[in-house]
Amino acid sequence: MTTRPLLFDSPFLLGFDHTRALIERAAKAAAEGYPPYNVEALDDGDVRITLAVAGFSPDQLEIQVEGNQLTVAGRRGDGPDAADKAYLHRGIAARGFIRTFVLADGMVVREALLEHGLLHVDLARPEPERLIQRIPIRTSDQTL
Numbered sequence: 001m002t003t004r005p006l007l008f009d010s011p012f013l014l015g016f017d018h019t020r021a022l023i024e025r026a027a028k029a030a031a032e033g034y035p036p037y038n039v040e041a042l043d044d045g046d047v048r049i050t051l052a053v054a055g056f057s058p059d060q061l062e063i064q065v066e067g068n069q070l071t072v073a074g075r076r077g078d079g080p081d082a083a084d085k086a087y088l089h090r091g092i093a094a095r096g097f098i099r100t101f102v103l104a105d106g107m108v109v110r111e112a113l114l115e116h117g118l119l120h121v122d123l124a125r126p127e128p129e130r131l132i133q134r135i136p137i138r139t140s141d142q143t144l
Contacts, residue, residue, distance in 0.1 A: 046124045049072075108125075
């Protein structure tokens with residue numbers, strides 16, 4: 001038996017199945033722990049996501065937006081001589097990752113910057129155009 005949040009059972013919220021799926025996807029993404037990240041509100045209303053990606057080069061990182069989902073992936077290629085190294089301690093993670101974020105409608109990636117082991121992904125939310133639509137009311141004796 002699956003439980004659904006009572007909020008979505010309201011008869012006044014019609015067609016919000018997609019929103020429920022987004023919330024479930026965001027909850028699953030939040031459970032992932034690597035790499036650590038920050039989400040920061042910038043002064044101009046934009047958002048910055050910063051991921052700790054020490055040891056990754058720009059060609060090992062990929063940022064992709066598909067629909068309303070931002071995906072940041074890191075693929076480690078330590079090189080052919082990596083297997084020859086004898087570590088006394090290996091505390092720096094050497095694994096790849098995929099981190100996803102659910103974006104609100106209209107959000108766009110402005111830029112991505114890799115500096116000092118931190119990947120900054122800046123997102124903008126352009127002001128949506130306000131649309132007001134007046135709906136004519138027919139009477140039952142009018143024909144289409």
